[in-house]
Amino acid sequence: MxxxxxxxxxxxxxxxxxxxxxxxxxxxxxxxxxxxxxxxxxxxxxxxxxxxxxxxxxxxxxxxxxxxxxxxxxxxxxxxxxxxxxRGEIGKLRIGFTSSASFSPFVTEVLKTYRAQWPEVEVALEEHRSALLIAALKADDLDAAFVRPPLTPDAAIEVQWLVREPMVAAVPVDHSAAGRRAVRLEALRDDPFILYPRRGGSGLSDQIVSECLRLGFSPRVGQEAPELAAAINFVAAGMGIAVVPACMRHLRPDAVRFLTLERSRLRAELGLAQGRADRSETVCKLAHLAGEVLIQGHSRALRGSEYVKS
CATH class of the missing domain: 1.10.10.10 (Winged helix-like DNA-binding domain superfamily/Winged helix DNA-binding domain)
Incomplete structure (x- = not known):
């Protein structure tokens, strides 16, 4: 029949x-x-x-x-x-993100807009280090992920780099520079730096060290933090100063002050990673939406936003 x-x-x-x-x-x-x-x-x-x-x-x-x-x-x-x-109007979308990406207004705007435009798509979120997110993409445990460099080149994965975010200095509330709005990185040369191990997948330690060397000093490492959010807590505990993405400057206002880094080249990149093959329409819509939010953010950047197109 x-x-x-x-x-x-x-x-x-x-x-x-x-x-x-x-x-x-x-x-x-x-x-x-x-x-x-x-x-x-x-x-x-x-x-x-x-x-x-x-x-x-x-x-x-x-x-x-x-x-x-x-x-x-x-x-x-x-x-x-x-x-x-x-057409990507219903289904499930599994999105991964690094711990610091969850603080990014860009990421939250993309997720908020996606939910508003396609409310019948179930969005599942998962937090991991970038390297683990890439592994999950390859294993088909995730559909897309917001990641930060460095990433090992992989023919199966495509990364759409979206924003380059300024870095700021996080200092304890009783630091001598805490009352200022901006500081030069070299002015903090005598402070112990809280850096990030390469195995953590942050990719920021090498950039910070290179910038310090360019400015004429080698940073004294006082502590390693497994994640960027942990570094803020270490700063609050008086264990040193940290250089973090500007999106994290609202954390621990009771004990940490965030200072703009004058004349700094430091930037924290953020990208959307996805598999190169067999992309669902839900993933394509997410990537397209990220591009639209990027364009809108770039327009705002011309009026003083901290996010700029990479």
Whole structure:
């Protein structure tokens, strides 16, 4: 039994006239009659009573009609849902992000806008280091991820670099420079620096050290922090100063002050990583939306926003 047989039966049951039913489904009357007879033979029951030239539903046909309508309605719904899923309007989107990316207004704006535009897509969020996020993408455990460099080049992964964010100095509230709005990095040369191990996937330690060397000093490492958020807490505990992305400057206002770094080349890059093959439409929509938010953010940057196009 195929769906077309149910459609033939529905037409005859609703029209109670084979000629009109044949016109409705677009086939000749004799083949339609044969299809109905074959359906009755398959079911082993009569679906219609034939009274002269008139037909009417049998008791079995009446029950079968209700079920036929339900089946065809579900089939139409399945087709509609499949097409919506193909357009990325429904489904599930698994997004990963680094701990620092969760503080980025850019990331939160992308997620907020995505949920508003496609509310029927279930968004599952997962936080990990960038290296682990890339591994999850390759294992098909994630669909996309907001990551920071360095990343090992991988032919299976494409990274759309989106923003380059200024870095700021985080100092304890009782630091001698805490009352200032800006400071030069070299002015902090005597402070112990809180840096980040390369295995943490932050990619910032080498940049910070290189910038310090460019400015004529080698930073004294007082502590390593496993994540950027932990570095802020270490600063609050008076264990040293840290250089962090500007998006984190609202953390620990009770114990930490964030100072603009004057004449600094330090930037924290943020990108959207995704697999190169078999991208779902939900992922494509996320990437396109990120680009739109980037353009809007770039326009704001011309009016003083801290985010600029990479």
């Amino acid at each position: 195929e769906l077309r047989h149910l459609r033939y039966f529905l037409a005859v049951a609703e029209e109670l006239n084979v000629t009109r039913a044949a016109l409705r489904v677009g086939i000749a009357q004799p083949p339609l009659t044969q299809q109905i007879q074959a359906l009755e033979a398959e079911l082993g029951v009569a679906l219609f009573h034939r009274i002269g030239r008139r037909i009417e539903l049998s008791a079995a046909g009446t029950v079968f009609l209700a079920e036929t309508r339900a089946v065809l309605d579900r089939a139409a719904q399945a087709v509609a849902m499949a097409r919506r899923a193909g």
